[in-house]
Structure formats: structure tokens, C-alpha cells
Amino acid sequence: MTILRLASFALSAALLATTAATVSAQTIQVNKENRTIAITATDKVLVLADVATLHIGFIAYGPDSDSAYAAGSRTSNAIVKALTAAGVPNDSIESENQNVSPVQEYQIDKLTPAEKAQRKFQVTQSWTVRTNANDAAKVLDLAVKAGANQSGQIDWSLKDENAPQSEAAAKALQRARVVAADMAKGLNASLGALLYASNETQAEPPRPLMQKMKGAMIVDAAAAPFAINPRQIEKTATVYAVFAIE
Structure with missing residues (x-):
């Protein structure tokens, strides 16, 4: 019985080996x-x-929420008006985010008491502006001079x-x-x-991102574009x- 079982096992192994060789040959x-x-x-x-896609935005402050919102509204509309007046189509200007929030103490801890009193609330807003690559400097210049003090990053692409x-x-x-x-x-x-x-x-x-211009800047209107x-x-x-x- 043992001899028969061994013979049967050997025959099965031989058949499996032959089958595997056939499959391999077919593959x-x-x-x-x-x-x-x-x-x-x-x-x-x-x-x-x-094609250039510019990221532009601003930050404005106020002693209270209403004052900050009013300052932000003036800056927001001034920026968009400057762009559209220069020929940038409305559908090339897309909103990214906008926010009104209290200013945290650590953000103004180095300011004088008088300056702190004027920065209790802040308004931030940002857009992307799509334009021809050769017009990128001009569009950025227009936005910054209109109050976009949080701007600078540009994404480059192809039509x-x-x-x-x-x-x-x-x-x-x-x-x-x-x-x-x-x-x-x-x-x-x-x-x-x-x-x-x-x-x-x-x-x-991935390309490194250009850091945005920070802080409330006083921009010389006669300065040449970047x-x-x-x-x-x-x-x-x-x-x-x-x-x-x-």
C-alpha cells in the first residue's frame, strides 16, 4: 500500500510539472x-x-467689526475696479476666500497701545486673476497700488x-x-x-511658491511694476x- 501511494504521488507531481511547463510555454x-x-x-x-494666474489679496484692520468691514469693503472694491478699468475681464477674476475675524493678541503684542486699539478686528480677502503671461507684472502692479497688500504668487501655464x-x-x-x-x-x-x-x-x-507681500504697505503710485x-x-x-x- 505504501509503495502504491508513493507511486501515485510521483505521478501526480510529474503531471503538475508538465502542466506548469505548458502554461509557461504558452505565456x-x-x-x-x-x-x-x-x-x-x-x-x-x-x-x-x-498664461499667468496671479494670487492677489489684502488685509485691513479696524477698532471694531463694523469699521474693519467698511475698510475691507473699500479696499476690495478699489482693487476690482482698478483691474476691470484696465481691461481685465470680470470672468478672469475669481474669489478665493474672504473673512472677518478678531485679531489675536499675539499678533499685535509688539504694537503700541494706540496701534492695538486700531487693530481689534481684521478683514482678509483674496482672488485669482488669470491673464496673459506678458501682462502679469502690469496686473500685479495695478492690484498692489489699489491696496492688494497680500499678493505676489503667480502660477504659470499654457493655453x-x-x-x-x-x-x-x-x-x-x-x-x-x-x-x-x-x-x-x-x-x-x-x-x-x-x-x-x-x-x-x-x-x-512642484515649483516653490512665491511668498506673498506682507503687512500694510504704503505703495508709491509712481513706482514702476516689478x-x-x-x-x-x-x-x-x-x-x-x-x-x-x-
């Missing part, structure tokens, strides 16, 4: 008919930003995100083709047709390509 087929080269290549393009991404993918595919051709040459073969290709878009690295240049936007693509070899 990975290596033969003379499968003559391909697979390449992964990455490339990028740099494009000058043509057409697809065109540079497609260009990066095309460059990556061309790079893959060049590498594949060199590999085929090393195998004493020539590169054939492209059989398959896929594109992977890579996330853009010297601000648009940033370059990097678009990267990774292509996986399979070529036939002949």
Missing part, C-alpha cells in the same frame, strides 16, 4: 518568428508660459497643454527608433515596422515602443 514564447526589439525612451520640450505634450511624445518615439536601429545593427539585422507604442505622461515637478518674466513649462513624455527586426 512566454521565444522562437525565430518573434523577432522584435522593445525600447523605453523619454524626452521633453520646454515652452514659454503664455494649449496638448501641443507640447504631443511634441514631447513624438521626440521620445524618435529617440526610441534611433536606439532600436542601433540595437538591430548590433544583431546584424535591420529595423522593421513599429508594431506597438504607448505614451506615459509624467507629472510636472520685472517679471514668464517661466518655461517643461512637458515630458515616456514612450514604450516595439519594433520588428528583419
Whole structure:
């Protein structure tokens, strides 16, 4: 009985091994008919930003809630009026947040008693303003001179995100083709047709944020706008390509 059980176990193990080998052979087929080269290549393009999204805002104070709100209202409307009067469309100005709150003691502990009395409440408000990249300095200047004393951060972007991404993918595919051709040459073969290709878009690295201007500033109306240049936007693509070899 023991001998029969051992023989049965050995036969079962042999069948399992044969089945596993068959499955493996069906999954990975290596033969003379499968003559391909697979390449992964990455490339990028740099494009000058043509859209600027400015973050602007202000902080105003008052001895009580009503006074702070009134001061905030005047500043708020002055900022928006300055922007729209300069030709910035209303739908390019979007509210982010607005708040009326008491000032905490630690925020004014270094002020004189008279200054503390005038800063019992504070009003804050902020917007994003979307404009052409070349107008970023002008728009920021208008907002700051109208009272936007909590401003400065700019996000740069492109009107057409697809065109540079497609260009990066095309460059990556061309790079893959060049590498594949060199590999085929090393195998004493020539590169054939492209059989398959896929594109992977890579996330853009985070950029450091510009700190906002802080404090209640007295701005010289005659001062020139800041010297601000648009940033370059990097678009990267990774292509996986399979070529036939002949």
C-alpha cells in the first residue's frame, strides 16, 4: 500500500510539472518568428508660459467689526475696479476666500497701545486673476497700488497643454527608433515596422511658491511694476515602443 501511494504521488507531481511547463510555454514564447526589439525612451520640450494666474489679496484692520468691514469693503472694491478699468475681464477674476475675524493678541503684542486699539478686528480677502503671461507684472502692479497688500504668487501655464505634450511624445518615439536601429545593427539585422507604442505622461515637478507681500504697505503710485518674466513649462513624455527586426 505504501509503495502504491508513493507511486501515485510521483505521478501526480510529474503531471503538475508538465502542466506548469505548458502554461509557461504558452505565456512566454521565444522562437525565430518573434523577432522584435522593445525600447523605453523619454524626452521633453520646454515652452514659454503664455498664461499667468496671479494670487492677489489684502488685509485691513479696524477698532471694531463694523469699521474693519467698511475698510475691507473699500479696499476690495478699489482693487476690482482698478483691474476691470484696465481691461481685465470680470470672468478672469475669481474669489478665493474672504473673512472677518478678531485679531489675536499675539499678533499685535509688539504694537503700541494706540496701534492695538486700531487693530481689534481684521478683514482678509483674496482672488485669482488669470491673464496673459506678458501682462502679469502690469496686473500685479495695478492690484498692489489699489491696496492688494497680500499678493505676489503667480502660477504659470499654457493655453494649449496638448501641443507640447504631443511634441514631447513624438521626440521620445524618435529617440526610441534611433536606439532600436542601433540595437538591430548590433544583431546584424535591420529595423522593421513599429508594431506597438504607448505614451506615459509624467507629472510636472512642484515649483516653490512665491511668498506673498506682507503687512500694510504704503505703495508709491509712481513706482514702476516689478520685472517679471514668464517661466518655461517643461512637458515630458515616456514612450514604450516595439519594433520588428528583419
